Amino acid sequence: MGGGSTKQAAPVRSVDVTDTRCPLTFVHVKAALDAIRAGQVLEVVLSEGEQIQDVPRSLKEEGHRVLSVSRQGDVYRLLVRKGKG
């Protein structure tokens, strides 16, 4: 799939996990991914520290594609395209 990252990725769903702690953080991300189809994009709002360090890595390990991570004030906005797995 070429060009996926250059195309404007519009999230179909958003999940804010800033009020959760590991490992529940990733459970909520997984639940949000479960509610969308493969190829669709999810927005994840993450906090500084453990969350932004762990979640992108875990997403990649589970076969999803992290499209972008941007800082917005105190939080991070991550866009991830759901993998086929």
Added chain:
Amino acid sequence: MKSRQLTRAELDRYSRHILLSQVGVAGQRKLTESGALVIGAGGLGSAVLAYLAAAGVGRLGIVDGDRVELSNLNRQVLHATAAVGRPKVESARQAIEALNPACEVKAIGRRLTGETARGTVRGWDVVLDCTDNFPTRFIVSDACWLEKAPLVTAGVLGFEGQLMTVLPGGASPCYRCLIPEPPGDRFVAACGQAGVLGPAVGVMGTLQAVEAVKVMLGIGYGFERRLFVFDALKGRFRVMDRVADPACALCGPRATITDVVEYRVTCCPGGTCGPDGCCTPAESPKRDAKLTRKRGRKGR
């Protein structure tokens, strides 16, 4: 096939399952939509019911016609001291509700018989044989095979436990491939005198719960073609291959069993039948063993 979203509380409660890639959100949802029938709310059943309720299995059926006795409490950890005298299914229901109120309990406070067995096991995603006597084991095994219900069966005596899974439709050898008929009275009799190590029962019941979860999720590699044997005293686990018996009367090509066979326990001479179909001998166990051995294997 999305039926419903797990709630925030469910995501929290089952988080350690959901984090497993082999389970995930979809697997956990599947568990909440599955039903397991547990036959026997004793020692094996206690571990099975506690773990399946905690795992979030949506429906739990419990079949047991007995009441809680003080002598049960060394191994039947679902039942509290205050439950002595109460029907086991009611005591178990109360314990499960305290553990996980989301779990729907169907309590069947009767002993399983050849007549009721097929209707009772029908429609469940998995059946767990947690009984303590051979006649009921054969009823459960026949009924599950004939109704195509996956079966996880275990038994414990003394320090030793055995476990196997039987999947219908030729996916595994059946119970009768390994044990064609109930053993003679020598083995059935005198269980009122036979000791059993409580935690060893818990090990086997817990392993049954593990296998049942795998069956419901369709993951992993189970004991459908193997027999698991645990010797708690020697600290030994053994796994043996099981093969289908071409002469098996239940699953073989020339099977003769088309309905559940009900065996009757013949009491040892002078003995009295207990509520579990077991026998309390009137004479010394040594002499009973000799006598019953002569009377042949069949307990029918």
